[in-house]
Amino acid sequence: MNLPAETQNRKADHLRICLEEDVQFHQTTGLERYRFTHCCLPELDRSEIDLTTTFLGKQLSAPLLISSMTGGTELAKTINYRLAEVAQHYNIAMGVGSQRVAVENPQVADTFAVRSVAPDILLFANLGAVQLNYTYGIDECRRVIDLLEADALILHINPLQECVQSNGDTNFRGLLDKINELCSDISIPVIAKEVGNGISAAMAKKLMEAGVSAIDVAGAGGTSWAKVEGERATDAKQRRLGNTFADWGLPTAECITGIRAITPDIPLIASGGLRNGLEVAKAIALGADLAGLAWPFLQAAAESENALYTLVDILIAEITTVLFCTGNATLFDLKHSGALQRLG
Numbered sequence: 001m002n003l004p005a006e007t008q009n010r011k012a013d014h015l016r017i018c019l020e021e022d023v024q025f026h027q028t029t030g031l032e033r034y035r036f037t038h039c040c041l042p043e044l045d046r047s048e049i050d051l052t053t054t055f056l057g058k059q060l061s062a063p064l065l066i067s068s069m070t071g072g073t074e075l076a077k078t079i080n081y082r083l084a085e086v087a088q089h090y091n092i093a094m095g096v097g098s099q100r101v102a103v104e105n106p107q108v109a110d111t112f113a114v115r116s117v118a119p120d121i122l123l124f125a126n127l128g129a130v131q132l133n134y135t136y137g138i139d140e141c142r143r144v145i146d147l148l149e150a151d152a153l154i155l156h157i158n159p160l161q162e163c164v165q166s167n168g169d170t171n172f173r174g175l176l177d178k179i180n181e182l183c184s185d186i187s188i189p190v191i192a193k194e195v196g197n198g199i200s201a202a203m204a205k206k207l208m209e210a211g212v213s214a215i216d217v218a219g220a221g222g223t224s225w226a227k228v229e230g231e232r233a234t235d236a237k238q239r240r241l242g243n244t245f246a247d248w249g250l251p252t253a254e255c256i257t258g259i260r261a262i263t264p265d266i267p268l269i270a271s272g273g274l275r276n277g278l279e280v281a282k283a284i285a286l287g288a289d290l291a292g293l294a295w296p297f298l299q300a301a302a303e304s305e306n307a308l309y310t311l312v313d314i315l316i317a318e319i320t321t322v323l324f325c326t327g328n329a330t331l332f333d334l335k336h337s338g339a340l341q342r343l344g
Contacts, residue, residue, distance in 0.1 A: 007101045008108065010165075010232070011072040015079075017231045018223060018295065019302055025196075026246070029221030029273040030253030031282045037339050039327035046324045051316065053331050055267060055290050056152055056189050056214060058122045061091035062316050063284055063331060067218075067271050067292035068126045068154060068193070072101035077111035079301040084114035086308045087121045090316070093290060095124035095154055099144040100131060115149045124191060125150035129157045132178040133171045138185050145188060152189040154216070155179060160197050160248055164229035164241045176210050183211030194218035196225050196272055198250030201258035204266070214267035216292060217256060220249030221273025223295055253286060260287035277318020284331055285340035 017023055051062040066083050070076040080096060087094040094114075102109045115123065125144045127136065145153055162168035183190050192199070192207040193216035199207070204215050230242015250258075252272040259268060270283035271292030280291040293315075300307040323329065326339040 007104055008072050011070065011076060011101055013232050014228060015070055015073065015075060017228050018298060021231055023224055023227040023231065025221050025224050025273065027220055028251065029219060030251035031279050033253065033343050034282050034340050035343055036322060036326050037341055038325055042324055042327040044324055044327065044329055046320065048329065049320050049323050050330045051319060053289065055093065055122060058151060060093060060122060062319065063280065063290050064092040064315060065269060065290050065292035066092065066094040066297050067294035068095035068097050068124065069294050069298055070097040071099060071112045072108045073111065079298065080111060080114050081117055082301045082305050082308055083297060084118035086312055088118040090312050093122040094118065096126055096148065098126050098128055098156065099147065100127060102147060103140050103143060109147055113147055123148055123150050124152050124154045126154040126156060129155040129175055129179060130162060130169045130172055132175060132182065134169055138182060141182060141186060150188065152191050153186065154191045154193045156193045156195055158195040158225065160245055161195055161225040161229055164226045164238060164245065166234050166238050176206060179212065180210040189213030191216055196220060196223055197248060198255045198272065200250060201262045204259045205262055208263065208266055214269065215259060216269035216271055217252060217259065219252030219255040219272035221252050256283060256286045256288050277315045278322060280315065281319050281322035281334065282340060285334055
């Protein structure tokens with residue numbers, strides 16, 4: 001099978017498996033270890049609560065990111081356009097799935113090109129960092145950025161997924177230096193993102209020193225890409241690897257608190273297993289600036305446009321309710337309120 005077809009088939013497999021198979025972590029995000037202190041008399045009008053925030057210089061109406069998921073197939077195109085339309089409607093951020101498939105096969109570029117339906121959103125392009133060791137460079141990065149008219153470039157970092165993936169790309173040597181060169185040469189911010197196994201404080205420090213502008217922790221607790229690749233595996237060894245490492249990684253809450261302990265300022269996205277607005281609010285209270293959700297958005301987008309609008313309405317209502325019932329009028333107030341307490 002030629003490389004573009006192989007990549008395209010892999011994208012189709014990923015969508016099918018995530019929608020149809022049980023590939024969620026058994027371990028948790030760690031957010032359940034925290035509880036908000038209830039305020040029985042908020043002294044607020046709920047209708048005046050303000051969820052607006054700014055990320056990478058762009059104002060959003062809520063601290064929500066539709067996390068990177070898909071592209072490269074007709075179903076992926078339908079999903080991406082539905083996601084982009086809802087992002088535009090609610091003025092929330094969106095990332096697309098890895099655009100490597102569009103670099104290899106420009107005929108599928110339109111499955112990512114959502115700017116036509118979302119002219120105003122904060123939109124992230126996406127490539128695997130490891131591709132910088134496999135012939136990719138500044139030109140390929142600029143191509144995916146231009147395709148989206150993107151506001152930032154996600155470099156996703158996925159060593160475990162590549163280990164489990166049949167014929168995965170596993171040469172990660174020297175990547176920090178190449179990320180540093182890319183950050184120096186590119187005109188938009190670069191976001192370093194894991195894919196569900198987490199970014200530690202120590203690694204975040206190295207990535208910041210290499211020049212990345214933001215971190216997406218993508219911690220453990222949501223979709224396990226070891227499980228996904230294990231489901232796709234063509235041989236017993238790869239299937240075994242997928243099972244063995246199904247729950248490998250740093251819980252999302254631990255990533256947020258660890259990174260915030262060493263830097264109060266880096267723009268920080270919490271993702272990895274977030275399923276509702278209460279968990280979004282916990283992530284924000286722990287120090288995240290934005291909360292990324294993938295699986296809930298994928299499920300809703302695969303169902304219908306209406307399901308997506310309903311999901312975002314619910315998420316916003318849940319976040320608003322947290323602020324109201326903790327006596328906080330804004331996200332800034334919530335972060336500095338001390339209302340979130342660790343149990344035990």
